[in-house]
Amino acid sequence: MEERQPSSRTCFLCGRQNPVGLKITWVNDREAKQIRARVVVPEHFNGYPGVVHGGIVAAILDETAGRAVLLDGNADNLMVTVKLEVRYRKPTPTGVPLTAVGWVIRQTELRAQAASELRLEDGTVTAECQALLFRPSQEFFDRWEPEKQYWRVYED
Numbered sequence: 001m002e003e004r005q006p007s008s009r010t011c012f013l014c015g016r017q018n019p020v021g022l023k024i025t026w027v028n029d030r031e032a033k034q035i036r037a038r039v040v041v042p043e044h045f046n047g048y049p050g051v052v053h054g055g056i057v058a059a060i061l062d063e064t065a066g067r068a069v070l071l072d073g074n075a076d077n078l079m080v081t082v083k084l085e086v087r088y089r090k091p092t093p094t095g096v097p098l099t100a101v102g103w104v105i106r107q108t109e110l111r112a113q114a115a116s117e118l119r120l121e122d123g124t125v126t127a128e129c130q131a132l133l134f135r136p137s138q139e140f141f142d143r144w145e146p147e148k149q150y151w152r153v154y155e156d
Helices: 054-070 138-150
Strands: 026-029 034-040 046-048 080-088 097-107 111-119 125-134
Touching: 026 054, 034 054, 054 080, 054 097, 054 111, 054 125
Parallel strands: none
Antiparallel strands: 026 034, 034 097, 080 125, 097 111, 111 125
């Protein structure tokens, strides 16, 4: 059975009520120790015609690496990115199915190193990243508390 990760209301990448968002859903693959998501990036997010803007590619990689720490099913184990290194290997096309794959390299209670890739249907990697993540302060969680009720698994 597919184990989906929670989404929010307003996030650009996963927010279900964001009218300009990508509405991506990540799925845990515990056997492979990875998370995965499928996305088709619309042409209006291009940098050049037919090519996804590099900032959009980085955002997808960042979110995927960051969500890898949720693979254990604990949706409250959120961390934030403090360093992101992206390598663009080839242009990522708009309008085609892409798969984002993320995994944890190492993790403690307070920080993690994670990685992710963006792949074409044939498995070609168009971009990859490594991210350094930290558990945010209690102040971060306090500000997020009113929105937390919307952090859940949504049905399509």
